[in-house]
Amino acid sequence: MIRFLVRRLGHGLVVLLLVSTVTFAIMMAAPGGPSLLADPKLSTAERAAIEERLGLDKPGSVQYVRWLSRAVRGDFGSSFLYQTSSLATIGTRLPPTLLLAGTALLLTIGIGIPLGMAAAARPRSLLDRLVTTTSGVALAVPVFWSGLMLILVFAVWARVLPAGGAVTEGESLGVIDRVRHLLLPALVLASAGCAEVIRYTRSAARTTLALPFMQNARARGLSARRILWRHGLRHALLSVVSVIGLQLPRLVGGAAITETVFSWPGMGRLGVEAALGRDYPLVMAVTLIVSAGVVVASIIADVIQMVMDPRLRHA
């Protein structure tokens, strides 16, 4: 177990190193440099002064090594756009994203697994067909479009929910206000992942239900409900956990779009803004922290899987 964790952490670090190298290389290859150098009013001397102050006059490899050694110590430099430390900027944007992505993940699991199980219990029933069709559609809908449509229906026409933001400006309405703002974006973000979890749970549960130990349970006279939700669920969950782990990178990508649609003050939107503004330090910091989050989360998914499945522990 410990050895597995150490190995997994090692892999994670290599992934992060790769990500940082590739991102850095892309930025180096970009024509034009950071946005503040794009100002045509700058004289050549002023430009050179700025480049020297920011260390942009050194070769790429030197810049990369210097950036990396600082990043390891938690110093991501200061943002070009916001004039504050990148880490502090991210600090204010991280909690809303965690709230949004966390809620979406809970919804995904909380809705996806029960529906998938219920669909598997009675193949070809009305419920099964309904669930399968709906999840097929949910997988095909672009998230930003379903977001727009929900805004249209609930915020513009029915006026029951706010169209964007995380809290109502200037008022402190407490928890209910937050939940009202969270509802639509979390639903949108959860939809595609939820559909996928439903599909995997359904097929995993159907495979499980055909296994010998399930027949044994039936032969022992256990109730159909107990067989499905206690014996079947446990076994089917094993493969579902790995699917959820694999979804995390996409959840993060979806968060960037969802946050833009709902003007949610989170990391995803910050990343998009920073990229559009060519804010090098901020882009690097956001990409790396997001990737680190995904890596850590997938390690957690692996550990959960090992705890659940004794067979994996000795592999």
Place this chain on the structure above:
Amino acid sequence: MLIVLAVVGPALYRVSPNTMDLSMVGIGPTTTHPLGTDESGRDVLARLLAGGRVSLTVGLLAMVLAVGLGTTIGSIAGFAGGWVDTLLMRLTDAALAVPALFVVILVLTFLGPSVVTLLCAIGATSWMGVARVVRGELCVLRQQPFVEAAQALGTPQLAIMLRHMLPSIVPTVLVAATVGVPSAILTESALSFLGLGVQPPAASWGNMLSGAQTYLTSSPALALYPGLLILLTVLSVNALGEALRQARS
């Protein structure tokens, strides 16, 4: 059906998608403009058709690229085995762990958004699934009698690979490709929506939506059509993939 529309549509429906007519801004359906006009007086139907061309082209080409990359990496790994296999599969795992959309956004902002960079970026971040499937197939194939027979006859390794093994994985790759096209189309539209994909005034379903977002209250229909078309396209490609898979088994 949708492909046919996007291909022949612009020829049949001769209204320029980019002509602005400021006297006819944001009107509803009329005889000259069957689906009305957008915020700059451009014909919505013509833009939908033109946008469909872009979206389908990007989706298909990005997938061709991804399948090419995936098949190459997968077959090298599956055929060579040993440390090459381990190295390439670790690389695949690493690529899977990265939030692909972020990387694509990064590439597009720093290298400049254009259709070519767009499809290269999408292709370069979606080859992993194909690579895994191809490698898996090849690992099984390598044990097959006909491959062993070829080896016993002294056929060069490369010839075994190209003549005997690659043809047998074509169906699998085709199925993997149909799975990938919808996701490429979705990614393209998402990026164009964020303003990083196809640049206005050229139409794409994604950037039509981002334009429509501003006028959501006054003309919701503008936001409705492109989204519905994306949905229909993805659904029909999915149905095609499903049919292909069932035809195989």
